[in-house]
Each structure stands twice: as C-alpha cells, then as structure tokens.
Amino acid sequence: xxxxAALFEALDASTRTRVKxxxxxxxxxxxxxxxxxxxxxxxxxxxxRQAVPSKRLHLWAAEAAGIPLWLFEECFDNVGDLxxxxxxxxxxxxxxxxxxxxxxxxSRLLPLRExxxxxxxxxxxxxxxxxxxxxxxxFMKLITGNFRVGVSALLVMRAIAQAFGxxxxxxxxxxxxxxxxxAAFWKSLVDDVHAEADRAGPYPFFLAHPLEGDPQALxxxxxxxxxxxxxxxxxxxxxxxEATALWSRGNEPIAGQFxxxxxxxxxxxxxxxxxxxLAWRDDxxxxxxxxxxxxxRKNPGAKxxxxxxxIFLAFDLLEWExxxxxxxxxxxxxxxxxxxxxxxxxxxxxxxxxPLPAATWEGLALARAQSREHGxxxxxxxxxxxxxxxxxxxxxxxxxKIEPYTLDAVLIYAQKGHGKRASLYTDYTxxxxxxxxxxxxxxxxxxxxxxxxxxxDAFIRANTLERFGPVRVVKPELVFELGFEAIQRSKRHxxxxxxxxxxxxxxxxxxxxxxxxxxxxxxxxxGWENAA
Amino acid sequence: MTQLxxxxxxxxxxxxxxxxxDPWQPVERAVITHAHxxxxxPGSAHYLCAAPGLAVLRARLGEGASIQAVxxxxxxxxxxxxxxxxxxxxxxxxxxxxxxxRGETWVVSGDYKLEPDPTCAPFEPLACETFITESTFxxxxxxxxxxxxxxxxxxxxxRANAEEKxxxxxxxxxxxxxxxxxxxxxxxxxxxxxHGAVDAMNAAYRESGVALPETKLAIELEKGFDVSxxxxxxxxxxxxxPWLKRFGDYSDAFASGWMAVRGQRRRLAVDQGFVLSDHADxxxxxxxxEATGARRVLVTHGYTxxxxxxxxxxxxxxxxMQTRFEGEPGAEA
Ligand SMILES: [Zn+2]
Ligand SMILES: [Zn+2]
Numbered sequence: 133x134x135x136x137a138a139l140f141e142a143l144d145a146s147t148r149t150r151v152k153x154x155x156x157x158x159x160x161x162x163x164x165x166x167x168x169x170x171x172x173x174x175x176x177x178x179x180x181r182q183a184v185p186s187k188r189l190h191l192w193a194a195e196a197a198g199i200p201l202w203l204f205e206e207c208f209d210n211v212g213d214l215x216x217x218x219x220x221x222x223x224x225x226x227x228x229x230x231x232x233x234x235x236x237x238x239s240r241l242l243p244l245r246e247x248x249x250x251x252x253x254x255x256x257x258x259x260x261x262x263x264x265x266x267x268x269x270x271f272m273k274l275i276t277g278n279f280r281v282g283v284s285a286l287l288v289m290r291a292i293a294q295a296f297g298x299x300x301x302x303x304x305x306x307x308x309x310x311x312x313x314x315a316a317f318w319k320s321l322v323d324d325v326h327a328e329a330d331r332a333g334p335y336p337f338f339l340a341h342p343l344e345g346d347p348q349a350l351x352x353x354x355x356x357x358x359x360x361x362x363x364x365x366x367x368x369x370x371x372x373x374e375a376t377a378l379w380s381r382g383n384e385p386i387a388g389q390f391x392x393x394x395x396x397x398x399x400x401x402x403x404x405x406x407x408x409x410l411a412w413r414d415d416x417x418x419x420x421x422x423x424x425x426x427x428x429r430k431n432p433g434a435k436x437x438x439x440x441x442x443i444f445l446a447f448d449l450l451e452w453e454x455x456x457x458x459x460x461x462x463x464x465x466x467x468x469x470x471x472x473x474x475x476x477x478x479x480x481x482x483x484x485x486x487p488l489p490a491a492t493w494e495g496l497a498l499a500r501a502q503s504r505e506h507g508x509x510x511x512x513x514x515x516x517x518x519x520x521x522x523x524x525x526x527x528x529x530x531x532x533k534i535e536p537y538t539l540d541a542v543l544i545y546a547q548k549g550h551g552k553r554a555s556l557y558t559d560y561t562x563x564x565x566x567x568x569x570x571x572x573x574x575x576x577x578x579x580x581x582x583x584x585x586x587x588x589d590a591f592i593r594a595n596t597l598e599r600f601g602p603v604r605v606v607k608p609e610l611v612f613e614l615g616f617e618a619i620q621r622s623k624r625h626x627x628x629x630x631x632x633x634x635x636x637x638x639x640x641x642x643x644x645x646x647x648x649x650x651x652x653x654x655x656x657x658x659g660w661e662n663a664a
Numbered sequence: 665m666t667q668l669x670x671x672x673x674x675x676x677x678x679x680x681x682x683x684x685x686d687p688w689q690p691v692e693r694a695v696i697t698h699a700h701x702x703x704x705x706p707g708s709a710h711y712l713c714a715a716p717g718l719a720v721l722r723a724r725l726g727e728g729a730s731i732q733a734v735x736x737x738x739x740x741x742x743x744x745x746x747x748x749x750x751x752x753x754x755x756x757x758x759x760x761x762x763x764x765x766r767g768e769t770w771v772v773s774g775d776y777k778l779e780p781d782p783t784c785a786p787f788e789p790l791a792c793e794t795f796i797t798e799s800t801f802x803x804x805x806x807x808x809x810x811x812x813x814x815x816x817x818x819x820x821x822x823r824a825n826a827e828e829k830x831x832x833x834x835x836x837x838x839x840x841x842x843x844x845x846x847x848x849x850x851x852x853x854x855x856x857x858x859h860g861a862v863d864a865m866n867a868a869y870r871e872s873g874v875a876l877p878e879t880k881l882a883i884e885l886e887k888g889f890d891v892s893x894x895x896x897x898x899x900x901x902x903x904x905x906p907w908l909k910r911f912g913d914y915s916d917a918f919a920s921g922w923m924a925v926r927g928q929r930r931r932l933a934v935d936q937g938f939v940l941s942d943h944a945d946x947x948x949x950x951x952x953x954e955a956t957g958a959r960r961v962l963v964t965h966g967y968t969x970x971x972x973x974x975x976x977x978x979x980x981x982x983x984x985m986q987t988r989f990e991g992e993p994g995a996e997a
Binding site: 144145147207212213216269555602 | 803804805806807903904905924925926927931932933934935936937967970973974977
C-alpha cells in the first residue's frame with residue numbers, strides 16, 4: 133500500500149508525461165504481480181463499488197477525530213472531498229502497516245461491503261489507525277469508489293510496455309477487454325505480449341497535412357484522388373487469424389464500443405482496413421454529437437445503438453490475406469478494397485468512400501464549398517500513386533478543410549493555464565449577447581502568441597470583478613474573433629449552443645464589446661431558424 | 665469581566681495603557697508583535713518591539729521610525745499597566761503581548777507556532793485570564809508533520825532535481841519562512857540562490873545573529889553560472905515572473921501550511937507542495953489555549969467562527985474579534 137501511495141503521489145504531483153510514465157514503469161517493474169495487477173486495474177479507470185455509505189463515514193470519522201459532526205462538515209466544506217477530509221482530520225496512525233496493496237484490497241476493502249454496520253465500523257477504525265498521509269487518502273478514495281488520478285489508460289499501457297519492453301498496442305489490446313486483477317492475469321499479460329504482438333496490432337496511422345494555399349500547386353488534377361473529409365473516429369479494423377480488433381488513432385482498442393461493427397467484421401476476409409467510424413442514418417452522416425454518445429461506452433444497449441447507428445466508412449486497405457499492401461499504389465489498394473466489400477452478399481456496415489468526380493480543381497473547390505451540407509469538414513486529396521506512409525511525411529496526403537465559422541465574442545471569465553502556462557491566465561471563456569446580457573458560449577485556450585497572452589493576462593489581473601475559486605470574472609471589454617468547426621444545439625449550455633474546436637483567431641481591438649455577436653447570430657450561422 | 669483590549673477603527677487598543685497593538689492605522693504608541701506586513705504598518709509615532717526583532721522591524725519600517733526594543737520578559741510600565749513581550753515562535757523577534765492591569769492579565773498572541781524553529785525563540789506559554797489568539801489554521805484538517813521530516817523532503821526534492829541537472833525553485837514567504845528553510849539546509853547539495861526580497865530579510869537575520877548558509881543574490885550571478893544544481897528561494901510573488909527565466913527548465917515547489925490540502929496544492933500548479941507553516945496547526949492552537957488556563961478566548965484572523973464555536977462547546981467564554989490581520993499568504997501573495 134505504501135508503494136502504491138507513493139506512486140499516486142508522484143502521479144498527482146507532476147504534470148510531465150515523461151515523469152508519470154517513468155514512475156509508472158518503475159512501479160510495475162518492482163511490484164509483485166498481484167499488486168501490479170490491482171494497480172493497473174485502478175489506474176485504467178476500474179473502480180470497486182462504494183464499500184461503506186458516505187453518511188456512516190462522516191459520522192465515524194468525526195468520532196475518531198474527536199470532533200463534533202458540525203466541525204467535520206465544516207472541514208469537508210473546506211476540503212471538498214470526503215476521502216481527503218477523513219485522511220486529514222484523523223490523528224496520525226498509532227500503528228504501521230506493511231500490508232501489500234492486494235492484501236489491503238482483497239482481505240480488507242472488498243469484504244467490507246458485506247459486513248454489518250457495527251463490524252464495518254470496528255474494522256474501519258482499526259484500518260484508519262494503521263494508515264497515514266497519502267496511503268490513508270488513497271484507501272479512502274478506493275472505499276468511497278471514486279479513486280482517480282491524472283493518468284490516461286493509454287499512458288498506463290505505455291508504461292507497462294516500457295517496463296517490459298513490449299509494444300504498447302499489444303498491452304492495450306490485452307487490457308481492453310474484461311479481466312480480473314490477479315497475479316495469473318498479470319503474468320500472462322507480461323509473458324504473452326510478445327506472442328500477441330503480431331496478431332492483432334494496427335499499423336501506424338498515416339496522417340495528412342493541412343493544405344494551405346491553392347491546390348493548383350499540387351499539379352495535374354488527374355494525379356489525385358479527392359474524397360470528403362469525414363468528422364468521425366479514425367480507426368483500423370484488423371482481421372488476422374482468429375483475431376478481430378478495432379483500434380482508434382490513439383492506439384486504443386475500441387471494439388467494445390461498437391459491437392455491431394464487430395459482428396459484421398466476422399463476414400470480412402483477412403484484411404486490415406483504415407477508415408472513419410461515423411454515426412449514419414438515412415444515407416447521411418449524423419452530427420458528431422450523436423457519435424459522441426457512443427464514445428467510451430462499452431457494451432452499449434440496444435437503445436443507444438438504435439439512436440446512433442454506426443458504419444465504418446473505409447478509405448484504404450493496408451493488408452490483404454495476411455500480406456502487407458501498404459507499399460502498393462493507392463489506386464490498387466482502393467480497387468481491392470471495393471472488390472472485397474462488394475463481394476459480401478447483402479452488404480455490411482463496412483462501406484467504401486466514393487471519390488469526388490469533379491474533373492478540375494475549380495470543380496473540386498465548388499464541391500468543397502458544399503462540405504457543410506454534406507456534413508463533412510472539407511476534402512481529402514491523396515496522390516493516386518502514393519503508398520500508405522508511416523507517420524506524417526509531407527506531399528502525398530492533404531486535408532483541404534473548409535474555412536472555420538467565426539464569431540466575435542467578449543472575454544468574460546479567465547482561469548490560469550497548466551504546465552508552463554500555469555502562472556498566466558490563458559484559459560478563457562467567451563460570451564455572446566443575449567437580451568442585453570453576455571452568456572458564456574465557448575472556452576478557448578489557443579490562438580494567441582506569447583506577447584498577446586501577457587497582454588491579456590495583465591488586463592485580467594487589472595480588471596477582475598469577482599473571483600470564484602480559481603476563476604476570475606473579468607470586466608467585459610476585450611473582443612476576440614473566435615473560429616470553430618461546427619455549431620450544435622446544447623441543453624447544457626445557457627446559450628443553447630455548443631461549438632467544436634473553438635480557438636482565438638485574433639483580438640478585435642477595433643471593436644467595442646457592444647459590437648460583439650449575439651446568440652441569434654450564432655443560430656443563424658448554424659442555419660437554424662431563430663424563434664421570434 | 666472588563667474589556668482590557670478592544671478592537672477599534674485603528675486597531676487593537678488598550679485604553680488603560682494608552683497604546684495599540686499591531687494597529688492598521690497610524691497611532692501614537694504601537695506595540696508590535698512581529699514585523700509581517702499585516703501586523704507592522706508604517707506611520708505610527710512610536711513603536712515598541714521585542715529586542716531580537718529590532719533589525720527585521722527596521723527593515724520593514726525604515727531608518728526613520730522611532731522604535732524602542734525591550735528584551736523578552738522584561739516588564740515595562742505604561743500608565744500603570746504592566747506590559748511585557750514573550751516569544752511567540754512565529755518568526756525572528758515575534759512576541760506575545762502580556763498585559764497586566766488591576767490584577768487581571770490578558771495575552772495577545774500575535775501569530776504563533778509551537779514547532780521548533782532554529783531562527784527564533786520557542787513559544788512561551790503564559791498564564792492569563794483572557795487570551796487573544798489567531799486562527800489562521802483553525803480547522804482540524806491542519807496538522808503539521810515534524811519540521812525535520814519536512815526539511816528532509818525539501819532536501820530530497822532538491823537533490824533529485826540536482827541529479828537531473830534542473831534548478832529547484834522554492835517559493836516561500838520572504839520573511840520568516842525563507843530563513844527557517846535556509847537555516848536547516850544541507851548546503852553541500854548545490855549553490856543556494858535567493859531573490860532580492862529574501863536577501864534583504866536574510867541580511868536582517870544575519871545581523872541579528874541567526875546563522876544562515878551562504879546564499880547568492882540571483883540577479884548578481886556571473887555570466888555562465890551553472891544553475892543546474894541550485895536551490896532558488898523566492899517569494900510567492902515571483903511565481904510566473906520573467907525573473908525565473910534565468911533558471912531554465914526548473915522544477916518548482918511551494919512551502920506553506922495551505923499545501924496540506926490537495927485542491928490548494930493543485931491550484932498553484934507547482935511540481936511539489938511542502939506543508940510548512942509558521943502558524944499553529946489545530947492541535948497547536950488547542951494546546952496553546954489550554955496552557956494559558958484562560959477562561960475567555962477571543963479569536964482573530966483565520967477560521968474564526970468554527971474555532972469560537974468549538975471553544976464555546978468546551979466551556980470557554982469565546983468570541984470573535986475583528987482585525988485586519990491576514991494570516992498566511994496563499995497563492996496570490
Ligand atoms: Zn505573521
Ligand atoms: Zn497574522
């Protein structure tokens with residue numbers, strides 16, 4: 133438990149990815165298999181159910197600390213977290229414990245749920261007296277069922293890979309399904325990863341560069357394949373041997389989120405295909421918000437799947453009948469992809485993109501102007517003869533995105549940034565006018581250069597009207613032009629709208645706050661009818 | 665009971681003796697508990713402080729101020745009231761003010777702590793009928809660890825950074841906290857650099873006979889000075905300032921009692937938080953109050969309301985006393 137608490141401390145204190153990965157890798161290398169398994173289980177977002185009701189914890193902690201309940205509540209209000217409040221108010225432990233993490237979990241924490249109230253209390257008071265500082269905090273976070281620490285599952289997987297010198301996507305694959313944190317599982321994870329490596333891993337995704345300027349510069353239109361740029365989840369489907377796997381671009385296995393795709397995938401021959409997962413209905417892409425409902429939700433129910441049905445829109449074939457096809461020309465890969473998908477009787481949720489027919493660059497520019505009507509972000513331009521590259525080499529794949537939407541909005545709240553910018557106010561909330569009041573509609577962090585950031589920071593410090601914790605309410609004076617990719621309806625936002633990828637395009641010093649845009653302007657931009 | 669000391673527009677006032685304690689507006693006679701900015705303000709005609717605090721008070725008030733310094737424990741008479749100053753353990757020269765008038769004794773704590781501190785005399789418990797106490801950390805969530813283990817963890821952090829060739833920037837209040845940290849350090853780890861604000865107070869401490877390790881003023885470093893093993897002690901106000909650029913890709917930390925709470929630690933966005941305060945923690949406040957034997961306790965700046973209610977439930981005649989003292993500076997100081 134002490135080691136796990138020390139790991140938590142290291143992860144909690146640092147904002148540097150490398151420091152976190154190193155701390156995790158060191159822990160996994162040194163920990164016993166059963167402890168490593170539990171640690172990985174917690175750190176990848178699994179949580180035991182709350183073992184003891186919160187109300188009892190309040191009462192017992194106050195009693196153990198020798199303070200009245202009202203004073204405990206006063207402390208809780210100040211700290212804001214039950215586990216931490218308990219860890220802080222209790223006197224230092226009178227005993228020490230060298231019990232390992234898995235023993236704390238398996239023989240102490242997990243049995244608690246089933247015990248009588250009196251027995252729970254007796255044991256908890258005893259445990260509290262054996263844990264100090266961070267260990268007590270971590271134990272209480274586990275008991276209250278809300279253990280969280282600032283690492284992504286992906287980072288944990290990378291650290292395990294680093295600790296044992298194996299491929300991280302293989303680790304990811306093994307940890308993605310259902311597993312129970314046992315020594316046996318951990319050993320099989322660490323031993324088998326090498327064998328697993330060739331079976332179900334994705335190829336590195338080939339990425340496009342943004343096209344700036346005129347596509348004429350790319351040369352003959354004929355040498356290029358043009359298709360819509362879809363705003364979905366970029367993914368690779370792998371069919372090899374007995375294995376079927378679905379990987380996102382972040383090398384996360386996402387098969388569990390899309391069971392209908394996995395069912396259809398069984399009808400595909402051995403292959404690896406690259407494409408976008410999209411929410412799709414009536415031969416049209418649904419707004420990204422629909423797809424969002426499917427994300428990070430394993431084993432979705434029938435209702436969720438019916439509300440946001442998905443397809444896999446394939447645009448490339450990387451492997452065919454266990455042979456790596458990436459070096460072949462794009463036209464050849466696509467032909468095989470089309471033949472393969474057409475050969476499946478009755479069709480599947482796997483479809484192929486259609487190239488845009490426009491014969492000239494001007495024609496393509498016209499098509500691109502209609503991207504929004506098609507629910508796309510613009511065009512992809514790919515050299516017809518190109519291999520499937522690794523990483524992001526320039527020259528063969530371009531994304532020719534549509535210009536962003538823009539609105540002028542007023543800076544109303546500010547918060548300090550993170551990491552290197554932690555001392556400056558760099559996280560801004562912007563408001564639009566709505567019936568004489570500014571309502572928040574977007575948050576943006578990026579787009580300003582260092583000099584502008586310092587200027588805005590100084591303005592914020594000198595023009596703070598109110599503070600709520602870390603948030604400063606700022607005098608509504610600065611106007612910014614914001615760019616963003618899409619406008620969606622949102623019940624969660626006071627403005628009734630939410631925007632995708634907002635960023636600051638420039639400061640509009642020429643504009644008074646009264647000249648900023650209104651919520652109605654935003655609705656008009658989105659093409660919705662404004663209520664009278 | 666009589667009201668020997670009351671809170672007035674200018675500050676805590678003792679009518680019988682005709683003097684103020686730590687007044688927030690200029691007065692004729694000001695008794696100063698210690699030289700922190702919220703307790704020692706300029707503009708009064710005459711000041712009285714404890715002898716060990718003379719140099720630091722001068723550094724705060726300037727050469728022109730009229731300051732009388734008395735040794736700890738030595739009584740002086742003011743209009744027939746007998747007052748004496750006693751160690752509060754807060755910072756160099758910090759004092760509790762003991763006031764005796766017509767057989768009744770009051771003690772004003774100023775700021776205090778009970779933990780040992782190599783840079784100042786330890787807190788002295790004083791018997792009294794009425795105790796006026798601070799309450800900066802007056803909640804049971806605040807319990808300090810042993811100062812020696814905090815010092816060890818500061819050194820461990822510094823050493824680990826030095827091994828990675830990264831400077832260690834430690835933010836600490838320039839008067840008191842900074843010197844307390846410096847006094848115990850193992851200076852063999854690397855050079856110790858200080859911000860100008862810390863340097864000025866170091867000088868006053870050294871002048872007062874407190875031993876501090878050798879420090880260099882950061883702005884006076886010769887070109888090419890290797891900062892990769894350095895510890896840099898700077899006031900919290902330096903956080904985010906261009907002054908820090910000279911230390912490259914440094915690791916930063918903050919030493920304060922507020923670091924006990926994770927949310928407060930995270931808000932500051934430093935790599936490390938060291939829980940170190942010059943104020944009494946919850947057990948310390950309770951122990952100090954109990955040791956006075958006072959029946960009446962008046963509570964000033966901090967978590968006033970909960971401490972008052974807690975004391976009242978334990979049979980004390982407890983009440984809040986309004987002041988303009990500010991407690992331990994946090995993020996914005
Ligand atoms: Zn003070
Ligand atoms: Zn104070």
